[in-house]
Amino acid sequence: xxxxxxxxxxxxxxxxxxxxxxxxxxxxxxxxxxxxxxxxxxxxxxxxxxxxxxxxxxxxxxxxxxxxxxxxxxxxxxxxxxxxxxxxxxxxxxxxxxxxxxxxxxxxxxxxxxxxxxxxxxxxxxxxxxxxx
Amino acid sequence: xxxxxxxxxxxxxxxxxxxxxxxxxxxxxxxxxxxxxxxxxxxxxxxxxxxxxxxxxxxxxxxxxxxxxxxxxxxxxxxxxxxxxxxxxxxxxxxxxxxxxxxxxxxxxxxxxxxxxxxxxxxxxxxxxxxxx
DNA sequence: TGTGTTGTACTAACACAATAGTACAAGATG
DNA sequence: CATCTTGTACTATTGTGTTAGTACAACACA
Numbered sequence: 001x002x003x004x005x006x007x008x009x010x011x012x013x014x015x016x017x018x019x020x021x022x023x024x025x026x027x028x029x030x031x032x033x034x035x036x037x038x039x040x041x042x043x044x045x046x047x048x049x050x051x052x053x054x055x056x057x058x059x060x061x062x063x064x065x066x067x068x069x070x071x072x073x074x075x076x077x078x079x080x081x082x083x084x085x086x087x088x089x090x091x092x093x094x095x096x097x098x099x100x101x102x103x104x105x106x107x108x109x110x111x112x113x114x115x116x117x118x119x120x121x122x123x124x125x126x127x128x129x130x131x132x133x
Numbered sequence: 134x135x136x137x138x139x140x141x142x143x144x145x146x147x148x149x150x151x152x153x154x155x156x157x158x159x160x161x162x163x164x165x166x167x168x169x170x171x172x173x174x175x176x177x178x179x180x181x182x183x184x185x186x187x188x189x190x191x192x193x194x195x196x197x198x199x200x201x202x203x204x205x206x207x208x209x210x211x212x213x214x215x216x217x218x219x220x221x222x223x224x225x226x227x228x229x230x231x232x233x234x235x236x237x238x239x240x241x242x243x244x245x246x247x248x249x250x251x252x253x254x255x256x257x258x259x260x261x262x263x264x265x266x
Numbered sequence: 267t268g269t270g271t272t273g274t275a276c277t278a279a280c281a282c283a284a285t286a287g288t289a290c291a292a293g294a295t296g
Numbered sequence: 297c298a299t300c301t302t303g304t305a306c307t308a309t310t311g312t313g314t315t316a317g318t319a320c321a322a323c324a325c326a
Binding site for chain 2: 018019022023026079089091092093095096097098099100101102103104105106107108110114115116117118120121124
């Protein structure tokens with residue numbers, strides 16, 4: 001499994017791990033049921049403390065991305081399962097509520113928010129595919 | 134001007150001030166051109182340090198909600214001005230980009246995000262108007 | 267031009283989040 | 297049952313964000 005840590009980056013190490021694993025699961029590079037490296041291994045590879053990896057795994061479990069089987073390792077959750085989907089939706093709704101609260105504070109109408117959402121989606125998708133094929 | 138600070142609340146004092154002033158501007162309770170209390174006054178009223186209020190005002194200026202005229206006080210920006218609108222839109226776009234990035238990580242389609250946005254908007258608006266008339 | 271009021275700048279104290287160090291608990295495996 | 301490997305728990309250290317203390321700079325206004 002490929003993880004890259006940037007010390008300069010203001011983003012906490014454990015979050016960099018979380019994000020990259022999330023991304024790899026979403027993109028299909030990590031598949032359901034696949035085992036993640038043990039905490040100690042990954043920590044050694046990245047030359048960081050085991051506890052930092054442990055924290056990342058804990059967050060990933062909370063987010064429903066992985067499951068831990070106490071002494072038998074950490075595995076990628078099947079994202080297609082209804083339970084996993086429910087969990088992801090719950091998180092998405094939190095974000096959406098935040099966005100709505102903020103746009104209301106800034107006196108934006110729902111229509112405008114949705115319009116911008118479409119615009120940005122198109123733009124981001126375009127600039128996204130350029131490098132990766 | 135009415136501001137209420139909760140010490141227990143995990144939210145930093147300066148952010149509580151920012152949020153409440155933003156809200157009062159959005160709701161029309163603070164009108165364009167209206168002068169905010171001087172930093173020292175508000176600090177004394179809330180029994181906090183002047184610097185904390187100064188920081189709140191700085192953030193509000195950054196967000197385009199108020200304008201500071203060096204030694205002449207702090208005033209509510211005219212939100213209807215094109216410049217102010219542009220500024221608010223810039224901030225909204227940042228939030229939207231974050232939401233899109235996250236929903237992509239969680240493998241949600243744009244349609245689903247927009248659908249939930251509509252649903253949550255309806256729900257939040259309903260529970261919102263109940264108390265305020 | 268002197269005085270008062272405005273926001274600013276710099277530093278310190280404190281709290282908390284992030285990370286590391288180390289010891290522990292529990293199940294797999296022979 | 298002994299041992300290895302898994303994740304966990306607790307504590308210490310370090311860095312950063314929040315707040316406070318205090319001194320400063322700039323403009324209004326008499």
